[in-house]
Amino acid sequence: MSAEPKSVPEPKSAPEPPAERPESDVGRRVHAFRRLRRMSLRALAERSDVSGSFLSQLERGRSSASISTLARIASALGITMAELFDTSAIGPTPLRAQDRPELPWVGGGRKTSLTREPLAGFGVYEAEFAPGGSTGDEQYSHPGWHEVVVVLTNQVTVLLDTERFVLGEGDSLDFDSRQPHRIVNETDAMSVVHWVLGPVQPGDKE
Numbered sequence: 001m002s003a004e005p006k007s008v009p010e011p012k013s014a015p016e017p018p019a020e021r022p023e024s025d026v027g028r029r030v031h032a033f034r035r036l037r038r039m040s041l042r043a044l045a046e047r048s049d050v051s052g053s054f055l056s057q058l059e060r061g062r063s064s065a066s067i068s069t070l071a072r073i074a075s076a077l078g079i080t081m082a083e084l085f086d087t088s089a090i091g092p093t094p095l096r097a098q099d100r101p102e103l104p105w106v107g108g109g110r111k112t113s114l115t116r117e118p119l120a121g122f123g124v125y126e127a128e129f130a131p132g133g134s135t136g137d138e139q140y141s142h143p144g145w146h147e148v149v150v151v152l153t154n155q156v157t158v159l160l161d162t163e164r165f166v167l168g169e170g171d172s173l174d175f176d177s178r179q180p181h182r183i184v185n186e187t188d189a190m191s192v193v194h195w196v197l198g199p200v201q202p203g204d205k206e
Contacts, residue, residue, distance in 0.1 A: 024061025025061075026058070026065075026084055027062075033077045041055055048075075050069060067081075107127070107129060107135050108132060108134070121198065122196075122198050123195075123196070126192065126194055127183075128190060129191040130190060131189060133184070135182055139159060139180035139181055140180065145198065146174065146176055146197070146198050147197050149173050149183065151167045151169055151171050151192075153169060154185070154187055154189050154191035154192070155171075155185075156186075156191050158182075158183050159181060159183075
């Protein structure tokens with residue numbers, strides 16, 4: 001009498017990977033925005049009033065956060081809550097001329113930002129000076145910046161304390177913003193400049 005064939009067990013299928021939790025997506029976006037802002041984990045934690053260890057766990061998808069905590073984190077990153085839950089790519093995005101943020105300007109012209117978001121310790125602007133327009137009636141100064149003015153069209157006059165510089169198209173001038181200064185368009189045509197503000201340079205006088 002022949003032996004019955006032994007049944008062969010069916011191979012086990014590989015377990016499906018667990019579905020990613022929503023907080024892992026939020027954490028990845030927090031991490032991506034933080035890197036985009038060149039902000040350290042510690043700096044973001046301090047600005048958001050959370051611990052560094054909690055923030056690290058959140059970025060790795062190992063912890064969730066309340067809506068109020070996420071609101072503080074978004075504010076510290078300079079983004080909206082909606083951007084934390086968006087699925088669009090994070091990275092450099094062209095800023096179209098018509099979409100430039102417009103800034104308050106009393107100089108008889110227009111001033112716009114050439115960056116979509118404020119950059120830490122750095123500002124790039126385009127300023128239009130109408131004929132007779134200026135940065136104000138008096139010279140002014142402010143600590144913490146080194147400025148560069150580049151004339152794109154026509155000309156402007158830069159007054160630095162007792163010095164006077166007339167800049168034509170393509171000319172530039174850099175100076176410590178702690179020096180009293182004023183920019184004025186003394187011509188009868190529109191003048192356009194690019195204006196860059198960066199950190200005080202090591203050689204700037206105190």
